[in-house]
Amino acid sequence: MKEPLPAIRNGWIRILLFILAYVICFTVIGTVLGMMMVTRQIQVSPETMSSITMKILVLNALVSLLLVSLFRILLDKKSVPSLGLIPITKDALLGLMLAIAIMGIGTLILFASGNLLWTDWAFDAGNFFLLFGFMLLVAFGEEMVYRGYILNNLLTVTNQWAALAISALLFAVMHASNAGINVIAIFNLFIAGVLLGLNYIYTKNLWFSIAFHFGWNFIQGPVLGYEVSGLDINNVLQPELHGNPLLTGGSFGFEGSILFTVLSLVSIMILYLAFEKRKAADNT
Numbered sequence: 001m002k003e004p005l006p007a008i009r010n011g012w013i014r015i016l017l018f019i020l021a022y023v024i025c026f027t028v029i030g031t032v033l034g035m036m037m038v039t040r041q042i043q044v045s046p047e048t049m050s051s052i053t054m055k056i057l058v059l060n061a062l063v064s065l066l067l068v069s070l071f072r073i074l075l076d077k078k079s080v081p082s083l084g085l086i087p088i089t090k091d092a093l094l095g096l097m098l099a100i101a102i103m104g105i106g107t108l109i110l111f112a113s114g115n116l117l118w119t120d121w122a123f124d125a126g127n128f129f130l131l132f133g134f135m136l137l138v139a140f141g142e143e144m145v146y147r148g149y150i151l152n153n154l155l156t157v158t159n160q161w162a163a164l165a166i167s168a169l170l171f172a173v174m175h176a177s178n179a180g181i182n183v184i185a186i187f188n189l190f191i192a193g194v195l196l197g198l199n200y201i202y203t204k205n206l207w208f209s210i211a212f213h214f215g216w217n218f219i220q221g222p223v224l225g226y227e228v229s230g231l232d233i234n235n236v237l238q239p240e241l242h243g244n245p246l247l248t249g250g251s252f253g254f255e256g257s258i259l260f261t262v263l264s265l266v267s268i269m270i271l272y273l274a275f276e277k278r279k280a281a282d283n284t
Helices: 011-039 046-075 090-112 125-154 160-174 183-203 207-223 258-282
Strands: 116-121 237-241
Touching: 011 046, 011 125, 046 125, 090 116, 090 183, 090 207, 090 258, 125 160, 125 183, 125 207, 160 183, 183 207, 183 258
Parallel strands: none
Antiparallel strands: 116 237
């Protein structure tokens, strides 16, 4: 049985319509919540701002999943699982372990050089597992958008490297309004987009990027205590950063560090060589 043709055959138009709908949805969410804060005269403190931002991110993730599903079914005329939600493979474990490795190596370097100290710790089981679910939902929603829908459709209209670069650039641009953002952080977000999408262009499997994205955010924030892309959340370890923000990441989190730049570029090269070797073996 032949697959039905997309409702809009031009892939570029589908992508542009999706991005437009995506931006409109989140502009509306931000505007409505902002108006509610004004009408209810909510006093904005660092604590309330973090709480509000987390609520916005949860809404964004839920709307993202709905939007991706609607576009995939109604415009692409394909199933949602066909985006890459195939049975979980060892690639998911690889993504999680890679996130832990990059975060762990970078943190050890900062600790050994005296740029990072932990002054206290506190474990709240309820909050810890709430953040676990929050980070998983956000990672799932963003990966469905950037790798699942956008990168998937880009691969139908251009070559894999151009598709990867465009999706990574969109990923960086969409995070450019985060608190504490700077040039290094934006560049690192682009690199992160490449790292997250590299597995997908070879396997069409979303679980690597979902696991990496979740593991990265969860280990970075709730466990080690860094800010996550400028978001300050409750965490187990209470860190104290010293030295140049270019090295530590400053108020943006480890994603703003040149250590992230170096470790991610090395990871991209290793993954690329591994996938090319796997592809060559499959073709023999």
